[in-house]
Amino acid sequence: MIQMKNVYKKYPNGIVALNGMNVEIKQGEFVYIVGPSGAGKSTFIKMMYREESPTSGQMLVNGVDLAKIKRKNIPLLRRQIGVVFQDFKLLPRLNVYENVAFALEVIEEKPEAIRKRVLEVLDLVGLKHKARMFPRELSGGEQQRISVARSIVNTPKVVIADEPTGNLDPETSWDIMNLFERINASGTTILMATHNREIVNTMRHRVIAIEGGLIARDEAGGDYGYEG
Amino acid sequence: MPVTKLEVTTAMKARTLSRHFRESLKSLGRNGWMTFASVSAVTVTLLLVGVFVLIMMNLNKVADDLENDVEIKSFVSLEADEATVTEIETAIKSMSGVETVNFSTKEDELSDLVLDFGDEFSLFEQSNPLLDVFYVKATEPQQTKTVAKEILALEGIQEVKYGEGKIEKLFSFLNTGRNVGLVLILALLFTAMFLISNTIRITIVARRHEIEIMKLVGATNWFVRIPFILEGMWLGLLGSILPIGLIIALYYNVTEFLQPKLSGELIQLLDFAPFIYQVSALILLMGVFIGVWGSFMSIRKFLRV
Numbered sequence: 001m002i003q004m005k006n007v008y009k010k011y012p013n014g015i016v017a018l019n020g021m022n023v024e025i026k027q028g029e030f031v032y033i034v035g036p037s038g039a040g041k042s043t044f045i046k047m048m049y050r051e052e053s054p055t056s057g058q059m060l061v062n063g064v065d066l067a068k069i070k071r072k073n074i075p076l077l078r079r080q081i082g083v084v085f086q087d088f089k090l091l092p093r094l095n096v097y098e099n100v101a102f103a104l105e106v107i108e109e110k111p112e113a114i115r116k117r118v119l120e121v122l123d124l125v126g127l128k129h130k131a132r133m134f135p136r137e138l139s140g141g142e143q144q145r146i147s148v149a150r151s152i153v154n155t156p157k158v159v160i161a162d163e164p165t166g167n168l169d170p171e172t173s174w175d176i177m178n179l180f181e182r183i184n185a186s187g188t189t190i191l192m193a194t195h196n197r198e199i200v201n202t203m204r205h206r207v208i209a210i211e212g213g214l215i216a217r218d219e220a221g222g223d224y225g226y227e228g
Numbered sequence: 229m230p231v232t233k234l235e236v237t238t239a240m241k242a243r244t245l246s247r248h249f250r251e252s253l254k255s256l257g258r259n260g261w262m263t264f265a266s267v268s269a270v271t272v273t274l275l276l277v278g279v280f281v282l283i284m285m286n287l288n289k290v291a292d293d294l295e296n297d298v299e300i301k302s303f304v305s306l307e308a309d310e311a312t313v314t315e316i317e318t319a320i321k322s323m324s325g326v327e328t329v330n331f332s333t334k335e336d337e338l339s340d341l342v343l344d345f346g347d348e349f350s351l352f353e354q355s356n357p358l359l360d361v362f363y364v365k366a367t368e369p370q371q372t373k374t375v376a377k378e379i380l381a382l383e384g385i386q387e388v389k390y391g392e393g394k395i396e397k398l399f400s401f402l403n404t405g406r407n408v409g410l411v412l413i414l415a416l417l418f419t420a421m422f423l424i425s426n427t428i429r430i431t432i433v434a435r436r437h438e439i440e441i442m443k444l445v446g447a448t449n450w451f452v453r454i455p456f457i458l459e460g461m462w463l464g465l466l467g468s469i470l471p472i473g474l475i476i477a478l479y480y481n482v483t484e485f486l487q488p489k490l491s492g493e494l495i496q497l498l499d500f501a502p503f504i505y506q507v508s509a510l511i512l513l514m515g516v517f518i519g520v521w522g523s524f525m526s527i528r529k530f531l532r533v
Protein backbone atom coordinates (compact mmCIF):
# COMPACT_ATOMS: atom_id res chain seq x y z
CA MET A 1 0.00 0.00 0.00
CA ILE A 2 2.52 2.55 1.23
CA GLN A 3 6.19 1.78 1.22
CA MET A 4 9.17 4.06 1.95
CA LYS A 5 12.73 2.96 1.32
CA ASN A 6 15.54 5.21 2.53
CA VAL A 7 13.49 8.32 1.94
CA TYR A 8 15.47 11.44 2.49
CA LYS A 9 14.14 15.00 2.31
CA LYS A 10 16.23 18.12 2.46
CA TYR A 11 14.55 21.50 2.00
CA PRO A 12 16.23 24.26 -0.03
CA ASN A 13 16.97 26.12 3.22
CA GLY A 14 19.15 23.18 4.33
CA ILE A 15 16.78 21.65 6.89
CA VAL A 16 16.70 17.85 6.73
CA ALA A 17 13.11 16.81 7.45
CA LEU A 18 13.37 13.08 6.71
CA ASN A 19 16.67 11.35 7.25
CA GLY A 20 16.47 8.02 5.44
CA MET A 21 13.07 6.73 6.47
CA ASN A 22 11.88 3.14 6.00
CA VAL A 23 8.30 2.15 6.61
CA GLU A 24 5.61 -0.11 5.24
CA ILE A 25 1.88 0.29 5.76
CA LYS A 26 -0.51 -2.40 4.60
CA GLN A 27 -3.96 -2.09 3.07
CA GLY A 28 -6.66 -1.65 5.71
CA GLU A 29 -4.37 -0.45 8.52
CA PHE A 30 -5.13 2.49 10.80
CA VAL A 31 -1.93 4.33 11.67
CA TYR A 32 -1.31 7.32 13.94
CA ILE A 33 1.73 9.45 13.17
CA VAL A 34 2.88 11.19 16.34
CA GLY A 35 5.90 13.21 17.35
CA PRO A 36 6.96 16.69 18.41
CA SER A 37 6.49 19.68 16.11
CA GLY A 38 9.23 20.01 13.52
CA ALA A 39 10.18 16.34 13.74
CA GLY A 40 9.18 15.59 10.15
CA LYS A 41 5.57 14.56 10.69
CA SER A 42 4.15 17.11 8.30
CA THR A 43 6.72 16.38 5.63
CA PHE A 44 5.93 12.68 5.94
CA ILE A 45 2.20 13.36 5.45
CA LYS A 46 2.67 15.91 2.66
CA MET A 47 4.78 13.43 0.73
CA MET A 48 1.88 10.98 0.62
CA TYR A 49 -0.14 13.25 -1.65
CA ARG A 50 2.92 14.72 -3.30
CA GLU A 51 2.77 18.25 -1.97
CA GLU A 52 6.43 17.58 -1.20
CA SER A 53 8.69 15.22 -3.13
CA PRO A 54 11.51 13.06 -1.75
CA THR A 55 15.06 14.28 -2.34
CA SER A 56 16.17 10.67 -2.65
CA GLY A 57 14.90 7.16 -1.92
CA GLN A 58 11.91 5.23 -3.16
CA MET A 59 8.37 5.96 -2.10
CA LEU A 60 5.47 3.86 -3.35
CA VAL A 61 1.84 4.81 -2.77
CA ASN A 62 -0.71 2.50 -4.37
CA GLY A 63 2.13 1.13 -6.45
CA VAL A 64 3.18 4.50 -7.85
CA ASP A 65 6.72 5.70 -7.25
CA LEU A 66 6.31 9.27 -6.06
CA ALA A 67 9.98 10.07 -6.48
CA LYS A 68 9.59 9.58 -10.23
CA ILE A 69 6.06 10.78 -10.92
CA LYS A 70 5.77 13.49 -13.55
CA ARG A 71 4.24 16.81 -12.48
CA LYS A 72 1.38 16.50 -14.94
CA ASN A 73 0.44 13.10 -13.52
CA ILE A 74 0.23 14.27 -9.91
CA PRO A 75 -3.55 14.91 -10.17
CA LEU A 76 -4.06 11.22 -10.95
CA LEU A 77 -2.24 10.23 -7.78
CA ARG A 78 -4.32 12.64 -5.71
CA ARG A 79 -7.53 11.14 -7.08
CA GLN A 80 -6.54 7.77 -5.65
CA ILE A 81 -6.12 9.04 -2.11
CA GLY A 82 -8.34 11.11 0.12
CA VAL A 83 -6.84 13.93 2.13
CA VAL A 84 -8.29 15.65 5.23
CA PHE A 85 -6.61 18.83 6.43
CA GLN A 86 -6.44 20.54 9.79
CA ASP A 87 -7.93 23.73 8.29
CA PHE A 88 -10.59 21.78 6.30
CA LYS A 89 -9.65 23.40 2.96
CA LEU A 90 -13.21 23.67 1.68
CA LEU A 91 -13.92 25.88 -1.32
CA PRO A 92 -15.60 28.96 0.19
CA ARG A 93 -17.61 29.83 -2.91
CA LEU A 94 -19.11 26.38 -3.32
CA ASN A 95 -21.86 24.99 -1.15
CA VAL A 96 -21.58 21.72 0.77
CA TYR A 97 -22.92 19.60 -2.06
CA GLU A 98 -20.67 21.24 -4.65
CA ASN A 99 -17.60 20.91 -2.43
CA VAL A 100 -18.03 17.16 -2.18
CA ALA A 101 -19.06 16.83 -5.84
CA PHE A 102 -15.89 18.65 -6.93
CA ALA A 103 -13.74 15.58 -6.23
CA LEU A 104 -15.94 13.59 -8.63
CA GLU A 105 -16.16 16.32 -11.24
CA VAL A 106 -12.39 16.34 -11.63
CA ILE A 107 -12.53 12.66 -12.63
CA GLU A 108 -15.30 13.51 -15.11
CA GLU A 109 -17.84 11.22 -13.51
CA LYS A 110 -21.39 11.10 -14.93
CA PRO A 111 -23.74 13.69 -13.33
CA GLU A 112 -26.25 11.09 -12.16
CA ALA A 113 -23.50 9.02 -10.59
CA ILE A 114 -22.07 12.16 -8.91
CA ARG A 115 -25.43 13.06 -7.45
CA LYS A 116 -26.06 9.61 -6.10
CA ARG A 117 -22.62 9.20 -4.56
CA VAL A 118 -22.45 12.70 -3.03
CA LEU A 119 -25.79 12.31 -1.28
CA GLU A 120 -24.62 8.91 -0.08
CA VAL A 121 -21.49 10.25 1.64
CA LEU A 122 -23.29 13.35 2.95
CA ASP A 123 -25.72 10.94 4.54
CA LEU A 124 -22.80 8.97 5.98
CA VAL A 125 -21.36 12.06 7.69
CA GLY A 126 -24.89 13.12 8.76
CA LEU A 127 -25.04 16.41 6.87
CA LYS A 128 -27.36 15.62 3.99
CA HIS A 129 -29.83 18.22 5.28
CA LYS A 130 -27.19 20.98 5.00
CA ALA A 131 -26.24 20.23 1.37
CA ARG A 132 -27.25 23.69 0.14
CA MET A 133 -25.39 25.63 2.86
CA PHE A 134 -22.02 27.28 2.42
CA PRO A 135 -18.94 26.39 4.51
CA ARG A 136 -19.00 29.74 6.36
CA GLU A 137 -22.48 28.89 7.64
CA LEU A 138 -21.27 25.68 9.30
CA SER A 139 -19.47 24.96 12.57
CA GLY A 140 -15.86 23.73 12.55
CA GLY A 141 -16.93 20.18 13.25
CA GLU A 142 -19.45 20.24 10.43
CA GLN A 143 -16.88 21.65 8.02
CA GLN A 144 -14.47 18.87 8.93
CA ARG A 145 -17.19 16.28 8.34
CA ILE A 146 -17.72 17.76 4.86
CA SER A 147 -13.99 17.55 4.30
CA VAL A 148 -14.04 13.87 5.35
CA ALA A 149 -16.99 13.29 3.00
CA ARG A 150 -15.01 14.83 0.14
CA SER A 151 -11.96 12.68 0.93
CA ILE A 152 -13.90 9.41 0.65
CA VAL A 153 -16.34 10.33 -2.12
CA ASN A 154 -14.33 8.65 -4.87
CA THR A 155 -13.71 5.56 -2.73
CA PRO A 156 -9.95 5.86 -2.29
CA LYS A 157 -7.88 2.99 -0.90
CA VAL A 158 -6.23 5.33 1.58
CA VAL A 159 -7.25 8.45 3.50
CA ILE A 160 -4.51 10.74 4.78
CA ALA A 161 -5.42 13.12 7.60
CA ASP A 162 -3.13 15.88 8.81
CA GLU A 163 -4.21 16.75 12.37
CA PRO A 164 -7.89 16.54 11.47
CA THR A 165 -8.98 17.35 15.03
CA GLY A 166 -6.42 20.11 15.58
CA ASN A 167 -8.98 22.92 15.21
CA LEU A 168 -11.90 21.18 16.88
CA ASP A 169 -13.23 20.97 20.43
CA PRO A 170 -12.93 17.56 22.19
CA GLU A 171 -16.52 16.48 21.64
CA THR A 172 -16.51 17.23 17.91
CA SER A 173 -13.14 15.51 17.67
CA TRP A 174 -14.74 12.26 18.82
CA ASP A 175 -17.40 12.58 16.11
CA ILE A 176 -14.70 12.89 13.50
CA MET A 177 -12.77 9.94 14.95
CA ASN A 178 -15.89 7.78 14.88
CA LEU A 179 -16.21 8.63 11.20
CA PHE A 180 -12.62 7.55 10.56
CA GLU A 181 -13.25 4.31 12.45
CA ARG A 182 -16.21 3.55 10.23
CA ILE A 183 -14.26 4.36 7.08
CA ASN A 184 -11.43 2.12 8.26
CA ALA A 185 -13.90 -0.66 9.06
CA SER A 186 -14.91 -0.69 5.39
CA GLY A 187 -11.32 -1.57 4.45
CA THR A 188 -9.84 1.86 3.78
CA THR A 189 -6.32 2.53 5.04
CA ILE A 190 -6.16 5.54 7.41
CA LEU A 191 -2.98 7.49 8.02
CA MET A 192 -3.40 10.23 10.57
CA ALA A 193 -0.96 12.71 12.03
CA THR A 194 -2.12 13.92 15.41
CA HIS A 195 -1.21 15.68 18.64
CA ASN A 196 -4.28 14.38 20.42
CA ARG A 197 -3.04 12.15 23.22
CA GLU A 198 -6.48 11.18 24.45
CA ILE A 199 -7.60 9.93 21.08
CA VAL A 200 -4.46 7.89 20.47
CA ASN A 201 -4.67 6.33 23.92
CA THR A 202 -8.37 5.52 23.67
CA MET A 203 -8.83 4.30 20.10
CA ARG A 204 -5.83 2.00 19.99
CA HIS A 205 -4.10 1.51 16.65
CA ARG A 206 -0.60 1.25 15.25
CA VAL A 207 1.48 4.27 16.34
CA ILE A 208 4.49 5.55 14.43
CA ALA A 209 6.49 8.17 16.30
CA ILE A 210 8.75 10.39 14.22
CA GLU A 211 11.67 12.24 15.79
CA GLY A 212 14.51 13.99 14.03
CA GLY A 213 13.40 12.74 10.63
CA LEU A 214 13.54 9.08 11.69
CA ILE A 215 11.09 6.57 13.09
CA ALA A 216 11.66 6.51 16.84
CA ARG A 217 8.95 4.00 17.67
CA ASP A 218 6.55 1.79 15.71
CA GLU A 219 4.16 -0.35 17.71
CA ALA A 220 0.76 -1.90 17.10
CA GLY A 221 -1.83 -0.66 19.59
CA GLY A 222 0.75 1.73 21.11
CA ASP A 223 0.05 4.80 23.19
CA TYR A 224 0.76 8.46 22.47
CA GLY A 225 3.92 8.42 24.56
CA TYR A 226 4.52 12.14 24.89
CA GLU A 227 3.64 14.45 27.71
CA GLY A 228 0.82 16.85 27.25
CA MET B 229 5.24 -4.27 -4.93
CA PRO B 230 4.50 -3.77 -8.63
CA VAL B 231 5.09 -0.27 -9.93
CA THR B 232 2.03 1.21 -11.63
CA LYS B 233 2.28 3.79 -14.39
CA LEU B 234 0.03 6.83 -14.22
CA GLU B 235 -0.77 8.65 -17.45
CA VAL B 236 -3.03 11.65 -17.56
CA THR B 237 -5.43 11.82 -20.50
CA THR B 238 -5.77 15.26 -22.05
CA ALA B 239 -9.06 14.70 -23.87
CA MET B 240 -11.93 16.41 -22.09
CA LYS B 241 -15.45 15.15 -22.08
CA ALA B 242 -18.18 17.40 -23.47
CA ARG B 243 -20.05 17.35 -20.19
CA THR B 244 -16.94 18.63 -18.42
CA LEU B 245 -16.75 21.55 -20.82
CA SER B 246 -20.38 22.40 -20.18
CA ARG B 247 -19.65 22.08 -16.46
CA HIS B 248 -16.86 24.66 -16.90
CA PHE B 249 -19.30 27.01 -18.62
CA ARG B 250 -21.86 26.66 -15.84
CA GLU B 251 -19.17 27.05 -13.21
CA SER B 252 -17.76 30.23 -14.77
CA LEU B 253 -21.21 31.85 -14.91
CA LYS B 254 -21.97 30.84 -11.34
CA SER B 255 -18.66 32.25 -10.21
CA LEU B 256 -19.45 35.62 -11.84
CA GLY B 257 -22.53 35.90 -9.66
CA ARG B 258 -20.90 34.66 -6.48
CA ASN B 259 -17.95 37.00 -6.89
CA GLY B 260 -20.30 39.94 -6.60
CA TRP B 261 -18.47 43.21 -6.41
CA MET B 262 -15.18 41.76 -7.72
CA THR B 263 -17.03 41.04 -10.96
CA PHE B 264 -18.45 44.54 -10.86
CA ALA B 265 -14.98 46.07 -10.37
CA SER B 266 -13.47 44.15 -13.28
CA VAL B 267 -16.38 44.86 -15.59
CA SER B 268 -16.19 48.57 -14.72
CA ALA B 269 -12.48 48.70 -15.46
CA VAL B 270 -13.08 47.01 -18.82
CA THR B 271 -15.99 49.35 -19.57
CA VAL B 272 -14.11 52.57 -18.85
CA THR B 273 -10.99 51.65 -20.78
CA LEU B 274 -12.85 50.23 -23.76
CA LEU B 275 -15.03 53.35 -23.94
CA LEU B 276 -11.88 55.47 -24.04
CA VAL B 277 -10.35 53.28 -26.72
CA GLY B 278 -13.58 53.32 -28.71
CA VAL B 279 -14.02 57.09 -28.72
CA PHE B 280 -10.38 57.54 -29.58
CA VAL B 281 -10.57 55.08 -32.47
CA LEU B 282 -13.63 56.95 -33.81
CA ILE B 283 -11.76 60.25 -33.76
CA MET B 284 -8.52 58.90 -35.20
CA MET B 285 -10.19 56.98 -38.01
CA ASN B 286 -12.15 60.04 -39.04
CA LEU B 287 -9.09 62.29 -38.95
CA ASN B 288 -7.39 59.72 -41.11
CA LYS B 289 -10.33 59.82 -43.49
CA VAL B 290 -10.07 63.62 -43.68
CA ALA B 291 -6.38 63.30 -44.45
CA ASP B 292 -7.15 60.78 -47.20
CA ASP B 293 -9.77 63.07 -48.66
CA LEU B 294 -7.35 65.97 -48.76
CA GLU B 295 -4.66 63.87 -50.36
CA ASN B 296 -6.93 62.29 -52.92
CA ASP B 297 -8.17 65.65 -54.03
CA VAL B 298 -4.76 66.50 -55.43
CA GLU B 299 -4.93 66.60 -59.24
CA ILE B 300 -2.47 67.48 -61.95
CA LYS B 301 -3.90 70.02 -64.33
CA SER B 302 -2.04 69.52 -67.62
CA PHE B 303 -2.55 72.24 -70.23
CA VAL B 304 -2.33 71.24 -73.88
CA SER B 305 -0.59 73.84 -76.03
CA LEU B 306 -2.61 75.65 -78.73
CA GLU B 307 -0.55 74.26 -81.60
CA ALA B 308 -1.40 70.67 -80.72
CA ASP B 309 -3.81 69.09 -83.20
CA GLU B 310 -6.30 66.34 -82.53
CA ALA B 311 -3.79 63.57 -83.29
CA THR B 312 -1.34 64.98 -80.74
CA VAL B 313 -4.08 65.20 -78.10
CA THR B 314 -4.87 61.51 -78.62
CA GLU B 315 -1.16 60.68 -78.44
CA ILE B 316 -0.84 62.63 -75.19
CA GLU B 317 -3.81 60.80 -73.71
CA THR B 318 -2.37 57.39 -74.60
CA ALA B 319 1.02 58.42 -73.24
CA ILE B 320 -0.40 59.59 -69.90
CA LYS B 321 -2.57 56.51 -69.54
CA SER B 322 0.41 54.23 -70.08
CA MET B 323 2.45 55.94 -67.36
CA SER B 324 2.96 53.97 -64.18
CA GLY B 325 1.30 55.48 -61.12
CA VAL B 326 -1.53 57.15 -63.03
CA GLU B 327 -4.98 56.35 -61.73
CA THR B 328 -7.42 58.48 -63.75
CA VAL B 329 -7.16 60.72 -66.79
CA ASN B 330 -9.98 63.11 -67.67
CA PHE B 331 -9.92 65.22 -70.79
CA SER B 332 -11.66 68.55 -70.78
CA THR B 333 -11.86 70.71 -73.92
CA LYS B 334 -11.44 74.45 -73.70
CA GLU B 335 -15.21 74.77 -74.25
CA ASP B 336 -15.82 72.54 -71.21
CA GLU B 337 -13.38 74.67 -69.23
CA LEU B 338 -15.19 77.84 -70.15
CA SER B 339 -18.63 76.52 -69.21
CA ASP B 340 -17.17 75.43 -65.86
CA LEU B 341 -15.88 78.98 -65.43
CA VAL B 342 -19.27 80.43 -66.28
CA LEU B 343 -20.89 78.06 -63.82
CA ASP B 344 -18.52 79.09 -61.08
CA PHE B 345 -18.14 82.82 -61.63
CA GLY B 346 -21.17 84.02 -63.51
CA ASP B 347 -22.47 85.00 -66.90
CA GLU B 348 -19.93 87.79 -67.52
CA PHE B 349 -17.56 85.09 -68.63
CA SER B 350 -19.89 83.96 -71.41
CA LEU B 351 -18.51 86.90 -73.38
CA PHE B 352 -15.42 84.84 -73.97
CA GLU B 353 -17.46 82.34 -75.97
CA GLN B 354 -16.72 84.54 -79.00
CA SER B 355 -13.00 83.90 -78.73
CA ASN B 356 -12.08 81.33 -76.08
CA PRO B 357 -8.65 82.11 -74.53
CA LEU B 358 -8.52 78.86 -72.57
CA LEU B 359 -6.62 75.68 -73.33
CA ASP B 360 -7.63 72.01 -73.47
CA VAL B 361 -6.81 70.31 -70.18
CA PHE B 362 -6.03 66.79 -68.95
CA TYR B 363 -6.93 66.22 -65.28
CA VAL B 364 -4.66 63.48 -63.99
CA LYS B 365 -4.76 61.73 -60.62
CA ALA B 366 -1.87 59.67 -59.33
CA THR B 367 -2.58 56.29 -57.77
CA GLU B 368 -0.57 57.32 -54.74
CA PRO B 369 -0.85 61.01 -53.86
CA GLN B 370 2.87 60.99 -53.03
CA GLN B 371 3.68 60.19 -56.67
CA THR B 372 2.01 63.36 -57.90
CA LYS B 373 5.25 65.27 -58.35
CA THR B 374 6.95 62.56 -60.42
CA VAL B 375 3.93 62.04 -62.62
CA ALA B 376 3.62 65.80 -63.17
CA LYS B 377 7.23 65.99 -64.35
CA GLU B 378 6.71 63.13 -66.77
CA ILE B 379 3.61 64.78 -68.22
CA LEU B 380 5.41 68.09 -68.67
CA ALA B 381 8.08 66.32 -70.70
CA LEU B 382 5.48 65.17 -73.26
CA GLU B 383 5.32 66.97 -76.59
CA GLY B 384 2.27 69.25 -76.86
CA ILE B 385 2.01 69.94 -73.12
CA GLN B 386 2.45 73.58 -72.31
CA GLU B 387 2.19 73.61 -68.53
CA VAL B 388 1.31 71.47 -65.50
CA LYS B 389 -0.16 72.72 -62.24
CA TYR B 390 -0.59 70.66 -59.06
CA GLY B 391 0.06 73.02 -56.17
CA GLU B 392 3.79 72.46 -56.07
CA GLY B 393 5.33 73.18 -52.67
CA LYS B 394 1.98 73.30 -50.92
CA ILE B 395 1.07 69.63 -51.35
CA GLU B 396 4.46 68.44 -50.11
CA LYS B 397 3.87 70.39 -46.91
CA LEU B 398 0.33 69.08 -46.62
CA PHE B 399 1.48 65.50 -47.15
CA SER B 400 4.18 65.67 -44.51
CA PHE B 401 1.77 67.31 -42.07
CA LEU B 402 -0.84 64.61 -42.62
CA ASN B 403 1.77 61.88 -42.27
CA THR B 404 2.95 63.24 -38.94
CA GLY B 405 -0.66 63.42 -37.82
CA ARG B 406 -1.26 59.79 -38.77
CA ASN B 407 1.85 58.57 -36.97
CA VAL B 408 1.03 60.51 -33.82
CA GLY B 409 -2.48 59.03 -33.90
CA LEU B 410 -1.13 55.50 -34.33
CA VAL B 411 1.27 55.91 -31.41
CA LEU B 412 -1.50 57.30 -29.22
CA ILE B 413 -3.83 54.39 -30.07
CA LEU B 414 -1.11 51.85 -29.34
CA ALA B 415 -0.27 53.55 -26.05
CA LEU B 416 -3.93 53.60 -25.07
CA LEU B 417 -4.37 49.93 -26.01
CA PHE B 418 -1.34 49.01 -23.93
CA THR B 419 -2.63 50.97 -20.95
CA ALA B 420 -6.03 49.31 -21.31
CA MET B 421 -4.46 45.83 -21.38
CA PHE B 422 -2.39 46.62 -18.32
CA LEU B 423 -5.27 48.12 -16.37
CA ILE B 424 -7.73 45.33 -17.08
CA SER B 425 -5.35 42.43 -16.58
CA ASN B 426 -4.28 44.01 -13.29
CA THR B 427 -7.86 44.14 -12.05
CA ILE B 428 -8.35 40.52 -13.05
CA ARG B 429 -5.10 39.61 -11.34
CA ILE B 430 -6.35 41.10 -8.07
CA THR B 431 -9.50 38.99 -8.20
CA ILE B 432 -7.46 35.86 -8.92
CA VAL B 433 -4.89 36.55 -6.20
CA ALA B 434 -7.81 36.77 -3.78
CA ARG B 435 -8.73 33.25 -4.88
CA ARG B 436 -5.31 31.58 -4.96
CA HIS B 437 -6.29 29.57 -1.91
CA GLU B 438 -9.16 28.06 -3.89
CA ILE B 439 -6.81 27.16 -6.73
CA GLU B 440 -4.52 25.37 -4.28
CA ILE B 441 -7.43 23.38 -2.82
CA MET B 442 -8.62 22.34 -6.29
CA LYS B 443 -5.15 21.08 -7.10
CA LEU B 444 -4.92 19.13 -3.82
CA VAL B 445 -8.23 17.42 -4.53
CA GLY B 446 -6.85 16.10 -7.82
CA ALA B 447 -7.84 18.69 -10.44
CA THR B 448 -5.54 19.03 -13.44
CA ASN B 449 -4.23 22.46 -14.38
CA TRP B 450 -6.66 22.75 -17.27
CA PHE B 451 -9.58 21.75 -15.08
CA VAL B 452 -8.75 24.64 -12.75
CA ARG B 453 -7.82 27.04 -15.51
CA ILE B 454 -10.72 26.79 -17.94
CA PRO B 455 -13.47 28.16 -15.65
CA PHE B 456 -11.20 31.10 -14.77
CA ILE B 457 -10.45 31.77 -18.42
CA LEU B 458 -14.14 31.57 -19.31
CA GLU B 459 -14.87 33.95 -16.44
CA GLY B 460 -12.32 36.36 -17.92
CA MET B 461 -14.11 36.04 -21.25
CA TRP B 462 -17.47 36.92 -19.65
CA LEU B 463 -15.88 39.91 -17.92
CA GLY B 464 -14.60 41.13 -21.27
CA LEU B 465 -17.95 40.53 -22.96
CA LEU B 466 -19.94 42.28 -20.22
CA GLY B 467 -17.45 45.13 -20.14
CA SER B 468 -17.76 45.78 -23.86
CA ILE B 469 -21.57 46.03 -23.97
CA LEU B 470 -21.85 49.56 -22.59
CA PRO B 471 -18.96 51.05 -24.63
CA ILE B 472 -20.38 49.55 -27.83
CA GLY B 473 -23.84 50.92 -27.10
CA LEU B 474 -22.53 54.37 -26.26
CA ILE B 475 -20.25 54.55 -29.27
CA ILE B 476 -22.99 53.53 -31.68
CA ALA B 477 -25.34 56.15 -30.18
CA LEU B 478 -22.63 58.80 -30.22
CA TYR B 479 -21.56 58.21 -33.80
CA TYR B 480 -25.15 57.95 -34.98
CA ASN B 481 -25.84 61.43 -33.62
CA VAL B 482 -22.60 62.89 -34.94
CA THR B 483 -23.21 61.62 -38.46
CA GLU B 484 -26.88 62.67 -38.37
CA PHE B 485 -25.82 66.16 -37.37
CA LEU B 486 -22.74 66.68 -39.53
CA GLN B 487 -23.39 64.62 -42.67
CA PRO B 488 -26.03 67.05 -44.12
CA LYS B 489 -23.78 70.05 -43.45
CA LEU B 490 -20.86 68.39 -45.18
CA SER B 491 -22.77 67.25 -48.24
CA GLY B 492 -20.96 68.28 -51.39
CA GLU B 493 -17.87 69.31 -49.44
CA LEU B 494 -14.42 67.92 -50.01
CA ILE B 495 -14.13 66.53 -46.48
CA GLN B 496 -16.47 63.70 -45.51
CA LEU B 497 -16.96 61.68 -42.30
CA LEU B 498 -16.78 57.90 -42.49
CA ASP B 499 -20.23 56.49 -43.16
CA PHE B 500 -22.11 55.16 -40.11
CA ALA B 501 -22.25 51.62 -41.51
CA PRO B 502 -20.19 49.49 -41.78
CA PHE B 503 -17.56 51.58 -39.97
CA ILE B 504 -19.31 51.65 -36.58
CA TYR B 505 -19.89 47.89 -36.69
CA GLN B 506 -16.23 47.30 -37.38
CA VAL B 507 -15.28 49.46 -34.40
CA SER B 508 -17.84 47.58 -32.27
CA ALA B 509 -16.36 44.24 -33.31
CA LEU B 510 -12.90 45.55 -32.50
CA ILE B 511 -14.02 46.62 -29.01
CA LEU B 512 -15.71 43.26 -28.39
CA LEU B 513 -12.67 41.29 -29.52
CA MET B 514 -10.38 43.44 -27.42
CA GLY B 515 -12.55 42.97 -24.34
CA VAL B 516 -12.66 39.20 -24.75
CA PHE B 517 -8.99 38.91 -25.61
CA ILE B 518 -7.88 41.01 -22.65
CA GLY B 519 -10.20 39.11 -20.29
CA VAL B 520 -8.95 35.72 -21.44
CA TRP B 521 -5.32 36.74 -21.60
CA GLY B 522 -5.43 38.49 -18.21
CA SER B 523 -6.92 35.42 -16.51
CA PHE B 524 -4.51 33.06 -18.21
CA MET B 525 -1.45 35.05 -17.18
CA SER B 526 -2.65 35.70 -13.62
CA ILE B 527 -3.51 32.11 -12.80
CA ARG B 528 -0.25 30.68 -14.09
CA LYS B 529 1.89 31.00 -11.00
CA PHE B 530 -0.75 29.70 -8.59
CA LEU B 531 -1.05 26.36 -10.38
CA ARG B 532 2.29 25.02 -9.18
CA VAL B 533 0.88 23.03 -6.27
